[in-house]
Amino acid sequence: MEFRFQSIGLIHSCFKEKFGIPRQPGLVPEAKAILELLPPYNRPEALAELAGFSHLWIIFVFHQALRDEWRPTVRPPRLGGNRRIGVFASRAPFRPNPIGLSLVTLEGIDTAAGKCLLRLGGVDLLDGTPVLDIKPYLPYAEAITEARAGYAFDAPGAVATVTFSAQAEVQIAAAEIKHPGLAQLIRQLIAADPRPAYHDGRTARTRYGMRLWDYDVRWEVTGDSACVVTELATVS
């Protein structure tokens, strides 16, 4: 049976490409986004009493994972990329229906000038993500601390230390004028270790880059757990 849905909103976030996005929402509190309700859904009444909730579910479309075919198994990066698991046992974006589910924090609601904007924190959402639904989080029913979660029981690994080079310090300080909190965001994102888990065995790669807003953040890994942010380059 086929169903058709309209996007009710659009995500504006710092994540301009997939690499670097936290593996799950909540891991990087400083990752902020704006959810803009699209017409005809931009009605302030539709958000009445939402401010009483600290956490929201965002149901969205993995718009960069739209494919005509589907595969029954995936190889999650956190398992090293060589172990296959069922697509329904994963949160991978490539799935029969490319629907995503993210738990985010609600930091504020702005409904001035005909706009309906939700300020979100702890997001793992790509810029331009189409939103299908917003639902309040219900801790009495949905906070199951004792749930078993197989291979995904623990949060993904993190690196021990993140430091900035002198050059990066200066560049980031300048960029903070436009993007307050950028240094903290970069620190949290790199500490969450966006590298695929197979970096250690398969490649000898030590330099990485990711796109944030209009910048390329570049960093180097030394040993197994220390990262130095070397540069913040403006994307032309």
Added chain:
Amino acid sequence: MEFRFQSIGLIHSCFKEKFGIPRQPGLVPEAKAILELLPPYNRPEALAELAGFSHLWIIFVFHQALRDEWRPTVRPPRLGGNRRIGVFASRAPFRPNPIGLSLVTLEGIDTAAGKCLLRLGGVDLLDGTPVLDIKPYLPYAEAITEARAGYAFDAPGAVATVTFSAQAEVQIAAAEIKHPGLAQLIRQLIAADPRPAYHDGRTARTRYGMRLWDYDVRWEVTGDSACVVTELATVS
């Protein structure tokens, strides 16, 4: 922007009509359902490693809430039916995209004879519900016990006692042969108080009925919190 999705599965449950369905999943553990994967998604590999998870997200379509129009506010039964809240601050089925989200327990997986069946517990899903996606529950990211949840912080109210009439005892005992656990299910469902919260003020109604499998369960409310199951009638 419009998106099209195919149902990947179908729910077989005891709930043949909306009245009586628990307000949220998990409130009635004895409420069981079978999720049947539909072709071409009935591939056992798609479920590999899913058995390691105790809880799953089911993303589904509220197929009895399909409407051409949407309203920005709803009146949730648990608030007495006379307080309006924003549709995005509610879990109501009537919403711009009628997509539902339920956290259920995974009790088993059967993949014999070309079928892929998931045995689920604690469901709030109507029989015949089309399923769009199955995702594992991730407690490290999704169990936020300290979340604020406004008007919906506490679980919905429950009634104090549920007893069976002599007639109902006999009828339920006979039906248990076909549906083991039926007595316990009825007890849990009525204790979860499916009556709308405005029952006390607006109506003097004391008799209720709900459809379970092929039966009509009938009960009476005495005082504010005691229920007597009077009869289990077979629906012809």
